[in-house]
Amino acid sequence: MKRKYIIGVGLAMAIIATVSIGIIVNKNNTDLNNITANNDVADENEDGFETYTYITDEMLENSETSTMYPELKSEFTPEIMFNESDAIALVTITTIDGASMEYSAYGMTYGTMVVDNIIYGNIEVNENGLVGFFKPGGLVSVADYDAHDNQAAVEKRDYLREQAGIEIDKENSYMNLKVENDVELEVGKTYLAYLHFRDKYGKYEIVGLRNGLREVNVAQQTRVKTQSLDLNNIQIKNNVTGEWEDLDQYIQENIEVYE
Amino acid sequence: MKKYVNKMILSMFALVIGAFISTNVFAMTPTWPNDAKFDRGVSNAYYYVDGTATSYTSRINAAVDNWVDTGWGWNPIYLYPVASNYATHIDFYVSNYQQDAVLDNYTLAYAGFWDINSNRLSPAGYGPSVDYFYTEVKMNEIFDIQTSTIIHEMGHCFGLAHSTDHYSIMYPTLEGTYVTTVQKADHDTINYLYN
Numbered sequence: 001m002k003r004k005y006i007i008g009v010g011l012a013m014a015i016i017a018t019v020s021i022g023i024i025v026n027k028n029n030t031d032l033n034n035i036t037a038n039n040d041v042a043d044e045n046e047d048g049f050e051t052y053t054y055i056t057d058e059m060l061e062n063s064e065t066s067t068m069y070p071e072l073k074s075e076f077t078p079e080i081m082f083n084e085s086d087a088i089a090l091v092t093i094t095t096i097d098g099a100s101m102e103y104s105a106y107g108m109t110y111g112t113m114v115v116d117n118i119i120y121g122n123i124e125v126n127e128n129g130l131v132g133f134f135k136p137g138g139l140v141s142v143a144d145y146d147a148h149d150n151q152a153a154v155e156k157r158d159y160l161r162e163q164a165g166i167e168i169d170k171e172n173s174y175m176n177l178k179v180e181n182d183v184e185l186e187v188g189k190t191y192l193a194y195l196h197f198r199d200k201y202g203k204y205e206i207v208g209l210r211n212g213l214r215e216v217n218v219a220q221q222t223r224v225k226t227q228s229l230d231l232n233n234i235q236i237k238n239n240v241t242g243e244w245e246d247l248d249q250y251i252q253e254n255i256e257v258y259e
Numbered sequence: 260m261k262k263y264v265n266k267m268i269l270s271m272f273a274l275v276i277g278a279f280i281s282t283n284v285f286a287m288t289p290t291w292p293n294d295a296k297f298d299r300g301v302s303n304a305y306y307y308v309d310g311t312a313t314s315y316t317s318r319i320n321a322a323v324d325n326w327v328d329t330g331w332g333w334n335p336i337y338l339y340p341v342a343s344n345y346a347t348h349i350d351f352y353v354s355n356y357q358q359d360a361v362l363d364n365y366t367l368a369y370a371g372f373w374d375i376n377s378n379r380l381s382p383a384g385y386g387p388s389v390d391y392f393y394t395e396v397k398m399n400e401i402f403d404i405q406t407s408t409i410i411h412e413m414g415h416c417f418g419l420a421h422s423t424d425h426y427s428i429m430y431p432t433l434e435g436t437y438v439t440t441v442q443k444a445d446h447d448t449i450n451y452l453y454n
């Protein structure tokens with residue numbers, strides 16, 4: 001009887017340990033704080049583009065992190081992502097310029113990138129050699145959030161703050177919005193990205209959350225120069241398993257089959 | 260000595276079998292980090308259907324009924340509809356999605372979590388990791404949202420995370436969910452959280 005009890009406790013502890021490890025791993029995958037603050041504006045010279053992100057430490061201090069849990073009509077499989085994309089390319093992020101609820105119910109971060117290699121489709125590059133992108137989530141001001149929310153929802157929050165005696169500066173308070181199963185973006189890093197062109201804004205939406213934005217194992221650049229990468233010799237990160245996979249094999253199995 | 264080794268092998272075998280049985284008998288839908296849930300409980304809870312979502316009132320009420328009476332025995336959930344959202348646990352809205360955004364176009368609905376000071380919650384970056392005061396369900400205006408999706412979103416509100424089990428109402432995609440009502444694993448997790 002006693003032994004059964006000990007086995008039971010052992011089992012419970014093993015299960016708790018397994019679950020805890022899962023949570024810690026997940027937490028690290030979605031840490032936005034590794035985006036460094038830099039207030040310089042993107043500009044090209046022979047050394048490439050200067051990197052920039054609008055997020056400052058002060059903004060992060062005045063923010064509340066929030067993850068949204070969508071119910072999707074289907075998973076973002078390679079086939080679905082292919083069908084929703086105008087182009088698939090290796091891109092390097094130059095700037096992260098801002099985020100607003102104007103572009104999505106989840107808020108979207110916008111910025112610029114350079115195109116290193118196009119794997120499928122065509123991409124419209126701006127005169128300065130950059131391409132605009134959107135990506136779900138980001139640091140949006142409470143004022144921006146309220147401007148795009150249901151009126152009754154805004155009134156409820158105002159009421160609760162009033163009851164609690166809290167006054168906030170909505171322009172300078174932020175929500176750090178994340179979407180389940182998405183990954184963070186870093187300036188200077190190179191990614192395989194599935195890109196859907198949004199006519200209305202002249203920018204490409206990165207499609208497919210963590211499946212459609214996969215880091216490439218080349219060095220992070222402090223100033224971004226366009227690189228022409230050897231597709232046969234690079235690897236991309238699988239954001240589900242955390243493992244690096246051969247890009248050429250991925251292209252054969254998950255892109256070329258749908259062309 | 261040999262007897263001792265035999266005993267050890269036997270108990271290790273028992274452990275493996277035990278682990279196998281326990282995962283089946285005690286299968287539960289995952290919860291948020293730290294088992295985060297409504298800080299006020301669910302036995303005297305209120306929900307609000309916004310003016311934007313009135314066309315869903317009967318489906319929302321059906322979803323509420325399913326959570327109150329799951330068919331899997333007793334649970335503490337009891338929900339009342341009210342006309343103002345000021346004190347509610349769950350608020351239902353149909354809201355502004357951007358239909359030229361692929362992500363929005365693939366989303367049926369999503370759930371959000373708030374504290375009593377109107378802060379959006381998930382300090383750990385994954386799920387709400389502290390108890391919360393109220394929740395919102397935002398439904399996409401372009402879809403005809405079914406009762407099963409509303410049941411799923413309410414599951415998030417009560418404290419259930421996504422399950423990898425296709426036979427849980429908490430499977431993350433509509434296409435991959437083989438059930439349309441609250442299942443035993445979902446029901447049991449509510450009792451685990453609130454009892």
Ligand SMILES: [Zn+2]
Nearest residue numbers: 069070071431
């Ligand atoms: Zn969900």
